[in-house]
Amino acid sequence: xxxxxxxxxxxxxxxxxxxxxxxxxxxxxxxxxxxxxxxxxxxxxxxxxxxxxxxxxxxxxxxxxxxxxxxxxxxxxxxxxxxxxxxxxxxxxxxxxxxxxxxxxxxxxxxxxxxxxxxxxxxxxxxxxxxxxxxxxxxxxxxxxxxxxxxxxxxxxxxxxxxxxxxxxxxxxxxxxxxxxxxxxxxxxxxxxxxxxxxxxxxxxxxxxxxxxxxxxxxxxxxxxxxxxxxxxxxxxxxxxxxxxxxxxxxxxxxxxxxxxxxxxxxxxxxxxxxxxxxxxxxxxxxxxxxxxxx
Amino acid sequence: xxxxxxxxxxxxxxxxxxxxxxxxxxxxxxxxxxxxxxxxxxxxxxxxxxxxxxxxxxxxxxxxxxxxxxxxxxxxxxxxxxxxxxxxxxxxxxxxxxxxxxxxxxxxxxxxxxxxxxxxxxxxxxxxxxxxxxxxxxxxxxxxxxxxxxxxxxxxxxxxxxxxxxxxxxxxxxxxxxxxxxxxxxxxxxxxxxxxxxxxxxxxxxxxxxxxxxxxxxxxxxxxxxxxxxxxxxxxxxxxxxxxxxxxxxxxxxxxxxxxxxxxxxxxxxxxxxxxxxxxxxxxxxxxxxxxxxxxxx
Numbered sequence: 001x002x003x004x005x006x007x008x009x010x011x012x013x014x015x016x017x018x019x020x021x022x023x024x025x026x027x028x029x030x031x032x033x034x035x036x037x038x039x040x041x042x043x044x045x046x047x048x049x050x051x052x053x054x055x056x057x058x059x060x061x062x063x064x065x066x067x068x069x070x071x072x073x074x075x076x077x078x079x080x081x082x083x084x085x086x087x088x089x090x091x092x093x094x095x096x097x098x099x100x101x102x103x104x105x106x107x108x109x110x111x112x113x114x115x116x117x118x119x120x121x122x123x124x125x126x127x128x129x130x131x132x133x134x135x136x137x138x139x140x141x142x143x144x145x146x147x148x149x150x151x152x153x154x155x156x157x158x159x160x161x162x163x164x165x166x167x168x169x170x171x172x173x174x175x176x177x178x179x180x181x182x183x184x185x186x187x188x189x190x191x192x193x194x195x196x197x198x199x200x201x202x203x204x205x206x207x208x209x210x211x212x213x214x215x216x217x218x219x220x221x222x223x224x225x226x227x228x229x230x231x232x233x234x235x236x237x238x239x240x241x242x243x244x245x246x247x248x249x250x251x252x253x254x255x256x257x258x259x260x261x262x263x264x265x266x267x268x269x270x271x272x273x274x275x276x277x278x279x280x281x282x283x284x285x286x287x288x289x290x291x292x293x294x295x
Numbered sequence: 296x297x298x299x300x301x302x303x304x305x306x307x308x309x310x311x312x313x314x315x316x317x318x319x320x321x322x323x324x325x326x327x328x329x330x331x332x333x334x335x336x337x338x339x340x341x342x343x344x345x346x347x348x349x350x351x352x353x354x355x356x357x358x359x360x361x362x363x364x365x366x367x368x369x370x371x372x373x374x375x376x377x378x379x380x381x382x383x384x385x386x387x388x389x390x391x392x393x394x395x396x397x398x399x400x401x402x403x404x405x406x407x408x409x410x411x412x413x414x415x416x417x418x419x420x421x422x423x424x425x426x427x428x429x430x431x432x433x434x435x436x437x438x439x440x441x442x443x444x445x446x447x448x449x450x451x452x453x454x455x456x457x458x459x460x461x462x463x464x465x466x467x468x469x470x471x472x473x474x475x476x477x478x479x480x481x482x483x484x485x486x487x488x489x490x491x492x493x494x495x496x497x498x499x500x501x502x503x504x505x506x507x508x509x510x511x512x513x514x515x516x517x518x519x520x521x522x523x524x525x526x527x528x529x530x531x532x533x534x535x536x537x538x539x540x541x542x543x544x545x546x547x548x549x550x551x552x553x554x555x556x557x558x559x560x561x562x563x564x565x566x567x568x569x570x571x572x573x574x575x576x577x578x579x580x581x582x583x584x585x586x587x588x589x590x591x592x593x
Contacts, residue, residue: 022393029390030407033470036422037410043425056426056436105319116312124320131327133579135527137551137568141337141561142330145346165326168319197311226415228530229548233556243417247534250421259425266421270414277413281406285474288412 044068044264051259067260071268075261077248078237084268086238087245091225093156094241098163099220105164106171106216107209111201113172114179115187125176131169139166140233147234154239159231163224170223171216174287178212179205211283218280219287222273242269331572337565344559355562356570364542365567368550371457372574375546376525378461379468384517386465387472392502394473395480405477408470416467420534423463424450456536456544460528463535468524472517479513480506519582526575547571 043051044067045060073083113125143162144153152158182205190200231241240248246269250262277284338356341349359365390408394401411419426432427450434447449459483506491501529548532538538545538553545553547567555564 022396022398025389026393026398026404029386030404033407033411033466036419036426036466039426040422051431055439056432109316109319112312112316118312124316127328128320128323129583131323133523133575133583134327134331135548135568135571135575137527137529137548138334138572139326139330140552141346141555141565141568142333143326146330165322168323169327172319196308197315222413226417228415228417228533229552232533233552243415243530246421247417247530250424250534251537259428259431262421263425266418270418273413273415274410277410278406281409284413285409288471289475289478 040263040266044260044267046260048256048258048260067258067264068268070258071249071261071265075249075258075265076252076254077245078252080238084242084245084249084265087240087242088268090156090239090245091242094159094163095221095224098160098167098224099217101160101164102167102171102220103213103216105168107175107206107213108201109168109172110175110177110179111205113176114182115184115200115205116197125172128169128172131166132173136166136229140229144234154235154237156239158234159241162230162234163220163227167220167223170219174212174216174219175209178209182208211286214280214283215287218276218284221276222284225273334565334568337561338569340562340565342561342565344561346561351562355566359563359566359570362563364545364553365547365550367542368545368547369570371544372526372547374457375460375464375528376522378458379464379525380518380521382461382465383469383472383521384514386469387517388476388507390469390473391476391480394477405474408473410470411467412471414467416464416528416531417534419463419467420531423459423466424535427459450536451540453540453543456540460531460535460544460546464525464528464531467531468521472521475513475517476510479510483509515582515585519578522578523575526571526578547574 039056042058042060043056045062045064046054047064047066050058050061071084073085074081075083077084077087109128113121147153147158147162150158152161186204187200190204195203226243227241228243228247231244232247235241235244246265249265336348336350337346339350339352340355341347341351394404398404427434427447429448429451432447434445437445437447449455449462487505488501491505492498496504527548528546529552532544532546532549536544538549548571551564551567551571553564554560554567
């Protein structure tokens, strides 16, 4: 596709205008996508007088990280003025186990559903897959009650449980679609050699799984870190995850509105997933498109 | 003796796959399907502040459809959904086609277009709320450039707040549509294109008449995924407009949360959740059906 213009000779000045047009549109959109990031970063480095007196798009006069520090350990979230620090830890404590559980369980489920099919396994897959599409509003009320019964309301364990279960649908889909491309003969041969369920998984499937593990881990981490609905529905006060704390910080109305602190807080909150995106963007995109292009 | 033990071992071996998927599957059965039934039951019940299992038939739904707040939320969903899907796809397709023209720094540009997908709607909402701030945001900037009548107070305008949501959501998701279409463009059969261009078709014509029509499934996927995102939109509204001014920019997901956790209207909240589920299913089921039927032939 990319060698379209090689195939057919074109008027060169016409082509030149075409290239210019293409580049201007592409750059215009670069500007559009980057503008919010620029505004957020530059605002976070300004002091309040600069923000009120100057233009939104102006560069900060100096690199001033006080707002960052304030957002991290002093800003008020509701009535607690602890900054984002403890909430950041909440999110870390929630995300790591939830990502691990859902990925391991998803890998085993995907493996079973492709390589150890049994009567009804297709229906099981369809039922799990549907879990990807359920709007969570339809489960949060029973979930809130169940967490209450299990005494997990307002705890990080409750959120780990919730994210592990609802992430399982996606991780199963990822691993299932990956393992389905691995020839069954490989497994049959291993079975004849006397290898069992777990031997085959650990010796044959797992060694070739790193790419899809990375996709699943990144997907789950991004989803869980960025979740707001579960966090706001099942936790209050000090046990809230970072995303909820950020929203509370921005909407805390006591005192002077500190836009620079708000923006610094947004950046701190966005940093982990952005970092993952920058380091492993390729796998991130694969996760995004995995469920869609080929179901 | 040995053979009995052997038989047991064989049986166990056969059971292992089922035992392995049992916990996850049972969890999904309970936490997805069980909970849907639970919510459905509540939606026909007398529940107000606490769940109450006395059934009252369709009354919660009647109440729901009489509430102006719900009608506003559902109308907003249609406006938001249609505008968000249409604009995201137009921008996404345009960018994919342009990036497909042998752009030297394609990788870098793609990274820029797609990074909003890595951050949450809460952050997107926070950032755009600041940009659209009527007194310190973009409005003031443009006015200072000399365009005195420029007005960008969307988030404080009843009639425009929902478009502020569209703007931020498009910003977040159009890069994703671009990625979907770019990967599809890369897998188009080169021979057909060469043949068409030898016949004298222009580049624009090749895209419009041959390539894009062949991508119907990708359009379908994009529409379904974006529609799904739109119906679930909750955090963007909370962070950007908080449903306001008044409840003019509220969406069904926010309505559900408000009724269930803030207003002691659990029955109505559950009814609205069921309507959301039905809306998603009306879109998903035909799509999944055609997808699964298609993949069986492969």
